[in-house]
Amino acid sequence: DTGVSQDPRHKITKRGQNVTFRCDPISEHNRLYWYRQTLGQGPEFLTYFQNEAQLEKSRLLSDRFSAERPKGSFSTLEIQRTEQGDSAMYLCASSSGRYNSPLHFGNGTRLTVT
Amino acid sequence: KNEVEQSPQNLTAQEGEFITINCSYSVGISALHWLQQHPGGGIVSLFMLSSGKKKHGRLIATINIQEKHSSLHITASHPRDSAVYICAVPHSGGGADGLTFGKGTHLIIQP
Numbered sequence: 001d002t003g004v005s006q007d008p009r010h011k012i013t014k015r016g017q018n019v020t021f022r023c024d025p026i027s028e029h030n031r032l033y034w035y036r037q038t039l040g041q042g043p044e045f046l047t048y049f050q051n052e053a054q055l056e057k058s059r060l061l062s063d064r065f066s067a068e069r070p071k072g073s074f075s076t077l078e079i080q081r082t083e084q085g086d087s088a089m090y091l092c093a094s095s096s097g098r099y100n101s102p103l104h105f106g107n108g109t110r111l112t113v114t
Numbered sequence: 115k116n117e118v119e120q121s122p123q124n125l126t127a128q129e130g131e132f133i134t135i136n137c138s139y140s141v142g143i144s145a146l147h148w149l150q151q152h153p154g155g156g157i158v159s160l161f162m163l164s165s166g167k168k169k170h171g172r173l174i175a176t177i178n179i180q181e182k183h184s185s186l187h188i189t190a191s192h193p194r195d196s197a198v199y200i201c202a203v204p205h206s207g208g209g210a211d212g213l214t215f216g217k218g219t220h221l222i223i224q225p
Binding site for chain 2: 045091108
């Protein structure tokens with residue numbers, strides 16, 4: 001068990017560019033969550049997957065954001081036409097999906113939009 | 115939707131002091147999470163509890179379901195305890211939902 005891994009750790013991009021982040025959950029975990037965290041704030045829920053099905057999206061996830069988990073394993077989060085307000089830490093977490101199972105977090109991808 | 119309030123937002127204490135961080139939430143829940151976040155972003159789950167009290171080393175977490183309140187205590191605090199401590203509860207109270215997080219308590223323990 002290598003834990004939840006996220007790639008890249010840091011991403012600097014210019015406004016208007018598209019970016020894609022990857023999350024590899026713990027292998028037997030069927031639930032995968034994406035959160036966004038800005039400086040001084042707690043993480044905010046973006047979306048989550050049960051296997052390959054995207055079950056819930058937050059209103060934070062505008063139409064510029066899309067997430068996929070095509071085979072129920074790794075997931076990608078894409079932001080199109082990035083804006084400076086998208087600068088944040090993007091966190092991925094996974095769980096087994098059993099009732100009250102704990103979340104395991106990755107180290108996050110820090111996005112800076114210039 | 116569950117609302118989470120943590121206090122204090124910032125706490126500076128001397129090494130050895132007993133630390134208490136509080137968390138209140140608005141919707142009845144199946145379990146509450148206490149998480150620790152160090153500079154650089156990594157989040158570690160400390161406790162998940164649904165009733166009573168849990169202890170792990172110098173950390174103690176308690177929850178009062180009726181009052182919708184939880185506390186995290188650190189005994190004999192040490193500078194390595196300096197971190198942000200975050201309380202989180204399920205969105206709508208259920209056990210497998212995404213979580214709603216508090217804003218965190220930024221703890222600094224001075225030697």
